[in-house]
Amino acid sequence: MAPPKSSGRRKAASPENAPSPSSTTAESKRDTATTRRLKKRELDRRAQRLSRERTKSRIASLEKLVEDFQGKETDGQVKALAKSLQSVTKERDAALSLLRNLGFSINHHLSSQNVTSTDPTPASCGAKTENATFDNPTKASMDSLMGSVEPQLPDGANGIMPAQIASPNPLCLLQELDISQSSLSPPDAILSLPDDPIDNTLPDLFPADTIFDPIQPPEADLISPASMPGCGCHPSSQASESLNLWRFANEVLTPSHGLDRDEADFDEEWQDDIPVRAVVDGWPSIEAKLGRLPALWNKLRPIDDVVFHGCGKVERIAMLRLMHDLLLYHSEPSTERRAKIQPWYLERPSQAICHSYAINFFAWPGIRERFVFYQHTYCGNIFWRLFSSSLHMLWPYEFRDTYSLNVETGQFRITDAFKQRIDDINAWTMTEQIFEQWPEFYSDIPAFARLPRSLTFKTSKSPNADAEATPKEGQHAQVKSFSESSEILPLLT
Incomplete structure (x- = not known):
């Protein structure tokens, strides 16, 4: 008789229950990615903590520096320096505005010269000056220098430019602000500003009403450029x-x-x-x-x-x-x-x-x-x-x-x-009195020339009569026709 089978014998492991190699690899990859994320978070927290500590340290250093300034301030030196900074900033802004207006005036003048050289007839010059668009290489270079900032000209009714254009006068700005030549640095020096954190922090640390005196706007003067003391219209x-x-x-x-x-x-x-x-x-x-x-x-x-x-x-x-x-x-x-x-x-x-x-x-x-x-x-x-x-x-x-x-x-x-x-x-026309005072007006105003009263017309025409009645070459045609009395001879009829 055969002995009975032992109940405690262990069954052989089934191949289906054994772990596969692919599942083991996936689990290890997930563990590695999780570990990397945790390390990155820890590094980010440390970096943020260090950044906050550096910021607090910088603020504390600046506050201490301000306290030292305030403690040493006995003669108003900081206030004087702040006022000087305000004055220099104002001169810089005025000089920048001056350069922009000069650039616009130069461009406008060059454009007008371009139109005049293209078509010399007055009618076409007037039409093109009002309506044409100019392509000038000098204008492009000037725009690049000035940051392409130009004053906006007001438009009149129906797209027509008004006869009066109020643009700032660069010469007026110089006279009103009294800017010395030494303070007008090259454009790069004017436009460059110091990038110092202490300078940028000063406006917040020093209230404006305790440092700077209010800037009073200049009284409007209808004379431009403004007159100087001693001038007749001052x-x-x-x-x-x-x-x-x-x-x-x-x-x-x-x-x-x-x-x-x-x-x-x-x-x-x-x-x-x-x-x-x-x-x-x-x-x-x-x-x-x-x-x-x-x-x-x-x-x-x-x-x-x-x-x-x-x-x-x-x-x-x-x-x-x-x-x-x-x-x-x-x-x-x-x-x-x-x-x-x-x-x-x-x-x-x-x-x-x-x-x-x-x-x-x-x-x-x-x-x-x-x-x-x-x-x-x-x-x-x-x-x-x-x-x-x-x-x-x-x-x-x-x-x-x-x-x-x-x-x-x-x-x-x-x-x-x-x-x-x-x-x-x-x-x-003008008579000779004003030209005696200002001879330069001869190039601007037609002169009224009264001939001597003893001069009369002759009944017989001499060979040189036409030459005498015709203005010489180069002589300005001063008057067209006039008749003050029978003893005045018109130069042109």
């Missing part, structure tokens, strides 16, 4: 003279606000009648007829009474009408009003520079440009005395031929012939 000089006419003209003409459309239309409706009535019947007659003076004519009345009182009647009507057209366009710009202004009366490139507003009303472009750069040479009252006594409008007829009267409406009207004469720049 406010301190008003004690010696009762009134400086140049400052008076700028105070009166400078617009304080715009003109609403209804007021502009009313002003324009009477633009022929008012200058004639003011000269013929006096300014009070206008108020008696209309009840009040229109806004713009209210500005021109003191100019006529004070500045132009020495001019002739023909010249007064011409000046009032010319100035009113420009003043009306500045106050309420439109395409129609701009079309009434002659090309020679529109702004020159130099008038893009900040300048006194009254400069815009001179008839001669050369005089306007001369005043933009050298107005304080001519700002004394002697200029206006000679101006009013020397101004001569070439008008070959009598004064009564400058206007007509509508008997039905009772309104005066400037004749078409006189309007054409006003629109002719060659008709705006």
